[in-house]
Amino acid sequence: xxxxxxxxxxxxxxxxxxxxxxxxxxxxxxxxxxxxxxxxxxxxxxxxxxxxxxxxxxxxxxxxxxxxxxxxxxxxxxxxxxxxxxxxxxxxxxxxxxxxxxxxxxxxxxxxxxxxxxxxxxxxxxxxxxxxxxxxxxxxxxxxxxxxxxxxxxxx
Numbered sequence: 001x002x003x004x005x006x007x008x009x010x011x012x013x014x015x016x017x018x019x020x021x022x023x024x025x026x027x028x029x030x031x032x033x034x035x036x037x038x039x040x041x042x043x044x045x046x047x048x049x050x051x052x053x054x055x056x057x058x059x060x061x062x063x064x065x066x067x068x069x070x071x072x073x074x075x076x077x078x079x080x081x082x083x084x085x086x087x088x089x090x091x092x093x094x095x096x097x098x099x100x101x102x103x104x105x106x107x108x109x110x111x112x113x114x115x116x117x118x119x120x121x122x123x124x125x126x127x128x129x130x131x132x133x134x135x136x137x138x139x140x141x142x143x144x145x146x147x148x149x150x151x152x153x154x155x156x
Contacts, residue, residue: 011059017150022056024145032035032124032137040077044120048143052113058144059106063097065124066135080122080139087114118143 030042050057063080081096093106125139 020151027142028120032126042122046118048116053147056146057108059113060076061103062140063101064138078125081142083119085117
């Protein structure tokens with residue numbers, strides 16, 4: 001039996017291929033741990049490559065601003081925002097927060113392939129007084145790119 005007929009026979013026993021979903025997550029996290037205004041700013045510009053095989057893109061945005069009694073400090077002094085730009089530089093999603101928030105997950109199916117950008121800008125404060133009190137503003141944005149690939153069963 002030649003190699004080609006043998007390969008075809010093996011593939012026939014293998015059965016039909018299935019689709020497997022693979023997720024790749026890109027995180028941007030920052031915890032503020034200073035009351036110093038010079039250390040209160042955070043920004044990130046993260047490229048996210050979306051291949052042609054991408055099925056979906058998911059984005060999550062969470063902001064934690066402890067000690068809400070300092071709410072008069074929000075706005076110019078305490079905030080978090082993000083923008084998610086497509087390969088052409090057009091804003092697909094964006095949000096701004098001046099307090100604690102956990103936004104619902106955003107989902108884009110069949111996204112355009114290419115290099116997208118996640119821009120994050122935040123200002124916050126944090127402190128820790130021994131074991132008495134702790135307050136640290138936090139921002140988390142993560143993007144999940146889901147792709148599909150063919151998988152073949154190894155079972156007979």
